[in-house]
Amino acid sequence: MKPTILNDEFFASFESSVASIEQAETLPPACYTSKEFYEFEKEALFNHEWLCVGRESWVPQPGDYFTSSIxxxxxxITHGxxxxxRAMSSVCQHRGMLVAEGRGNTRGFVCPYHHWTYALDGRLVNAPSMGKTCDFDKQRHGLPQIKVEVWQGFVFINFDEQATPLAPRLSALxxxxxxxxxxxxxxxxxESPGRYQWNWKVMFENNNDGYHANKLHHGPLHDFxxxxxxxxxxLPEDTAGYFRWNGTLHGDASFNATQKALLPIFPKLTEQDRKQMVFANVPPTLSLVLTADMIIYLILRADGPESLEMDTGLLLAPGATADPAFRHKMAINxxxxxxxxxxxWHVDELVQVGLRSRFAPRGRYSWxxxxxxxxxxxxxxxxxxxWQRLRTQQA
Known part of the structure; x- marks a missing residue:
C-alpha cells in the first residue's frame, strides 16, 4: 500500500509558504501532482468555497439556462x-441521467431517458407511470438546489449550505x-472551453505573476x-480574492502590436487607472486581466491533479461592438x-513536468x-x- 502524504508533518511544512515574502518558499511540489492531495483539495476547497461557473449575462431572459461541471x-444554472x-444539480432524480446539456432557452427540462420533467426552478412536475410506486411524492424528487451568488456579473455557486456570503469578503477587489x-x-x-494538462494552481500562479511580465514576454507586446x-x-485577512496593480510605460496600454487601446476605454476610469493594469484572482476558479479597453476573464474548472478545463471570455466597454471596425480591431487585440x-501556456505545461521531478524545488520568492x-x-x-476536519472524521 502506497504511504499517504497527508500527515501532520506535511501540513506543518506549509508554514514556510506563509512566512514573510522575504523568507517564504513555494508550496511542496506534491500539492500540484498528487492525486491524493487533489482528492483532499476537493473536500478542503471545492466543497466549501464559492466557485465561479459563468456570467449572469449568459442567461438574460426567463427560460435561459446554461450547464457546467466542476x-x-x-x-x-437557470433564469426562472x-x-x-438559480443553481441546481442537473442530475435527474430518477436514474441519474443529465436533464440538460449546453445552453439554451426552455420552459422546463425533460429528462430524455424516461421523460421526468422539471420546472425552471427544479421542481419535478411530471413523472410518467409512477402512479403504482409506493409513497411516491413528486415534491421530494426535485433537482437538488445549490447556493448561488452574483458578484460583478459573475455567477458563483457553493456546495456548502452553511457558506458565508462571498461579496462582503471581496470588498478590497x-x-x-x-x-x-x-x-x-x-x-x-x-465559444467552447479549452482543456489543459497542468494543475489549476499552476495556472493561477502564472496568471498573476508580476515577476515574469517582461522576461517571458519580452518584446513589443508586453515590455510596456x-x-x-x-x-x-x-489585503484584509478574510479576503476571498487578491490582486496586483502593474503600472504601464504609457497610458491606455493594451496587449496588441500598437501597444495602445484600440477599443473604447471603460468610461469611468480615472487618469491613474489608465496608466496601469489590474490582475485579479478569486480562487479557486476566477482570474481577471483588466486593461483600459478590454477585460479578459478566465473561469477554471479543475478536474484532476494535473488537468483542468477553462472558459476564456472578454468584457468590453458599453457600445464597443457597435463600431463598424470592431471585428478588425478585435482581431488585432x-x-x-x-x-x-x-x-x-507553454510555461504552465513545462512547469507541470518540472514539478513531477525528484529535483522539483520549494523555491524562494522575488518581491x-x-x-x-x-x-x-x-x-x-x-x-x-x-486537514483538521479530516482528522476529526478519522478519529
Whole structure:
C-alpha cells in the first residue's frame, strides 16, 4: 500500500509558504501532482468555497439556462419565469441521467431517458407511470438546489449550505474594479472551453505573476508593462480574492502590436487607472486581466491533479461592438493576447513536468511575486482547516 502524504508533518511544512515574502518558499511540489492531495483539495476547497461557473449575462431572459461541471458535479444554472437566478444539480432524480446539456432557452427540462420533467426552478412536475410506486411524492424528487451568488456579473455557486456570503469578503477587489463597471460591460462569451494538462494552481500562479511580465514576454507586446512597476496591496485577512496593480510605460496600454487601446476605454476610469493594469484572482476558479479597453476573464474548472478545463471570455466597454471596425480591431487585440497566452501556456505545461521531478524545488520568492504569496495566504489556512476536519472524521 502506497504511504499517504497527508500527515501532520506535511501540513506543518506549509508554514514556510506563509512566512514573510522575504523568507517564504513555494508550496511542496506534491500539492500540484498528487492525486491524493487533489482528492483532499476537493473536500478542503471545492466543497466549501464559492466557485465561479459563468456570467449572469449568459442567461438574460426567463427560460435561459446554461450547464457546467466542476469536480465531477454536473450543474444547471437557470433564469426562472419569476426572474430568479438559480443553481441546481442537473442530475435527474430518477436514474441519474443529465436533464440538460449546453445552453439554451426552455420552459422546463425533460429528462430524455424516461421523460421526468422539471420546472425552471427544479421542481419535478411530471413523472410518467409512477402512479403504482409506493409513497411516491413528486415534491421530494426535485433537482437538488445549490447556493448561488452574483458578484460583478459573475455567477458563483457553493456546495456548502452553511457558506458565508462571498461579496462582503471581496470588498478590497470591489474598490479596484468599481470604475470598470463589470456588471454593465458587453460580454463576449467563450465559444467552447479549452482543456489543459497542468494543475489549476499552476495556472493561477502564472496568471498573476508580476515577476515574469517582461522576461517571458519580452518584446513589443508586453515590455510596456514592466515587472518593476508591479504593486501589491495590503489585503484584509478574510479576503476571498487578491490582486496586483502593474503600472504601464504609457497610458491606455493594451496587449496588441500598437501597444495602445484600440477599443473604447471603460468610461469611468480615472487618469491613474489608465496608466496601469489590474490582475485579479478569486480562487479557486476566477482570474481577471483588466486593461483600459478590454477585460479578459478566465473561469477554471479543475478536474484532476494535473488537468483542468477553462472558459476564456472578454468584457468590453458599453457600445464597443457597435463600431463598424470592431471585428478588425478585435482581431488585432486577440492576435497579441493569444501570442502572450501561448507563451504562458507553454510555461504552465513545462512547469507541470518540472514539478513531477525528484529535483522539483520549494523555491524562494522575488518581491515581484507578491500575488503568489497572497495566493499562499489564501490556500494554507483552508488546507489546515480541511486537514483538521479530516482528522476529526478519522478519529
Amino acid at each position: 469536480v465531477g458535479e454536473p450543474l444547471l 419565469q419569476d426572474g430568479q437566478l 470591489d474598490a479596484v474594479l468599481e470604475r470598470y463597471a463589470l456588471g454593465e460591460a458587453e460580454d463576449q462569451p467563450p 508593462v514592466p515587472s518593476s512597476l508591479a504593486r501589491f496591496p495590503e 486577440m492576435a497579441g493576447a493569444e501570442e502572450i497566452m501561448a507563451q504562458d 515581484q511575486e507578491g500575488a503568489q504569496h497572497d495566493f499562499n495566504k489564501w490556500l494554507v489556512p483552508r488546507y489546515r482547516e480541511g
